[in-house]
Amino acid sequence: MNTLKSLYLCLLLLLLAPISAVGQKMNNGSVIFTVSSDDEITGAMLNFVITNYFNQEHSTLVINMMGGMMIVKRIFSYTNKHSNSMYIDLLGEKYEITDANEDNDVDVLFIRFQDVETIKYDKKDSKTILGYKCYRANITxxxxxxxxxxxxxxxxxxxxxxxxxxxxxxxxxxxxxxxxPETTIIIKAKEVSDYLPNDSFQKPVGYSRITSAEFEQRMAEKK
Structure with missing residues (x-):
């Protein structure tokens, strides 16, 4: 991710309440993230709220951009990658991206392992975030x-x-x-909850089916 455009694309394709049980592992729940930047102009453009819903069978990323002007919902299955799906609502124009499940190497939490060289851990470097003790992972x-x-x-x-x-x-x-090289992006959790809406992993209806290339073409035509 070496440009702002590639960051947008990465977030688009990935599609990453009070704490009730910090002392125990939570296998079902949701986390809400905000996105910011060290650059004021870039930070204004990255007006994203990202919610990750998860249980033992599925994970869903919902990316709310520009105050709801664009909403991306990506649903992942842990057992059947061919059922992965992505939906985009852009100012009321609703699209289902039909080839979203072809990129089976995309992980659901903001990291593409096929692009990673190394992951090194430093458990001495720790901080508490929303009541959870966290330690550092350095990714190259x-x-x-x-x-x-x-x-x-x-x-x-x-x-x-x-x-x-x-x-x-x-x-x-x-x-x-x-x-x-252009900027530093910070994605940080602001809320962790065991709340899981009933429709967290349901595929929405009423979306026009198009490929990712067709969607990119439509977006280019709108410029």
Missing amino acids: YKDGNSSVFYITNKLNPKSLQVKDNGLKLEGYPLEMTIYN
Whole structure:
């Protein structure tokens, strides 16, 4: 992710309340993240709220952009990647991206393992986020960029147990700092809850089916 445009695309394709049981692992629940930047202009553009719903069978990312002007919902299955799906609501124009499940290497929590070179942990570098003790994970990518995650072992969505190319993130990230030449992006949890809406993993209806290339073409035509 070496440009702001690639960050938008990464977030788009991935699609990453009071704490009730901090002392126990939570396998079903939701986490809400905010996105910011060290650059004021970039930070204004990254007006995102990201919600991750998870249980032992599925994970859903809902990315709310620009105050609801664009909403992306991506649903992942841990057992059947071919059923993964993505839906985009752009100012009332609703699209189902039909080839969203073809990129089976996309992880559900802001990291693409096929792009990662190394993951190294520093448990001495720790902080408490929303009542959860987190420790540092240093991630380097094949393109030379890097990220710093602070992860907790108290949130345990099943997706984190899946290894890819021999790499594995040992915990759930509650804070992610993504470094690239243009800017630094911070994705940070603001709320953790065991609340799970009934429609968290349901596929919405009434969406026009198009490919990702067709969607990109429509967006280019609107410029």
